[in-house]
Amino acid sequence: GAVVSQHPSWVICKSGTSVKIECRSLDFQATTMFWYRQFPKQSLMLMATSNEGSKATYEQGVEKDKFLINHASLTLSTLTVTSAHPEDSSFYICSARPGQGATYEQYFGPGTRLTVT
Amino acid sequence: DAKTTQPNSMESNEEEPVHLPCNHSTISGTDYIHWYRQLPSQGPEYVIHGLTSNVNNRMASLAIAEDRKSSTLILHRATLRDAAVYYCILRDAGESGGGADGLTFGKGTHLIIQP
Numbered sequence: 001g002a003v004v005s006q007h008p009s010w011v012i013c014k015s016g017t018s019v020k021i022e023c024r025s026l027d028f029q030a031t032t033m034f035w036y037r038q039f040p041k042q043s044l045m046l047m048a049t050s051n052e053g054s055k056a057t058y059e060q061g062v063e064k065d066k067f068l069i070n071h072a073s074l075t076l077s078t079l080t081v082t083s084a085h086p087e088d089s090s091f092y093i094c095s096a097r098p099g100q101g102a103t104y105e106q107y108f109g110p111g112t113r114l115t116v117t
Numbered sequence: 118d119a120k121t122t123q124p125n126s127m128e129s130n131e132e133e134p135v136h137l138p139c140n141h142s143t144i145s146g147t148d149y150i151h152w153y154r155q156l157p158s159q160g161p162e163y164v165i166h167g168l169t170s171n172v173n174n175r176m177a178s179l180a181i182a183e184d185r186k187s188s189t190l191i192l193h194r195a196t197l198r199d200a201a202v203y204y205c206i207l208r209d210a211g212e213s214g215g216g217a218d219g220l221t222f223g224k225g226t227h228l229i230i231q232p
Contacts, residue, residue, distance in 0.1 A: 004160075006160075034219035034220075036219070036222075043204075043222040043223060043224055043225065044155075044161065044220075044222040045222070046218075046219035046220065046221065049218065049219055091158075093160045093161070095160070095161075095219070095220075101210060103149060103166070103210065105151065105163040105166060106153075106163065106219075106220060107163065108153075108160035108161045108162065108163075109160050110159055110160050111158070111159065111160045113158075
């Protein structure tokens with residue numbers, strides 16, 4: 001199956017600093033990638049849809065100025081958590097799909113665990 | 118996307134079949150039924166999907182009720198590595214062949230495998 005990678009797998013940062021997370025589709029091109037967040041013992045929640053060559057679409061309640069998304073190419077999307085605070089500590093997961101439409105499955109990255117101290 | 122209902126948890130023994138149910142009574146004619154699973158501390162993994170007919174792949178089988186208001190994910194011979202949270206998700210293809218949105222995850226079923 002298709003592979004999606006994320007880097008880093010975990011990161012610890014101090015409050016007020018920014019952190020960038022990379023998401024790459026390794027063996028397919030993805031015009032659309034998705035970013036999710038998962039708090040402990042909770043389900044995944046969609047944060048935003050990353051579109052290659054255009055602005056990301058954010059879900060209600062997600063601050064676009066805090067979570068900056070850049071879809072630089074057909075295989076790379078980045079999520080930057082700006083001015084991170086302890087409440088941003090979470091498991092961030094990206095996904096990508098090799099085609100459009102509900103018949104295509106999504107491939108998920110292994111996730112990035114962010115801890116803000 | 119239409120809503121799905123799954124049991125919070127299920128328990129099974131290793132090397133026995135597991136049947137994970139999902140109810141989706143408000144499913145529309147263009148909704149695909151997708152199953153994903155998430156192992157501890159990992160990203161979700163695609164398992165299987167179908168529309169009307171039963172589906173088989175190397176990981177599992179998907180049995181879809183004739184009225185499509187429910188479905189069952191079947192793991193034919195569970196192993197300890199199958200212990201995960203299993204999510205049943207409906208994806209609406211729609212007239213535009215959309216499904217451009219991300220997935221909406223419910224709480225899923227926490228599958229426990231006993232050795």
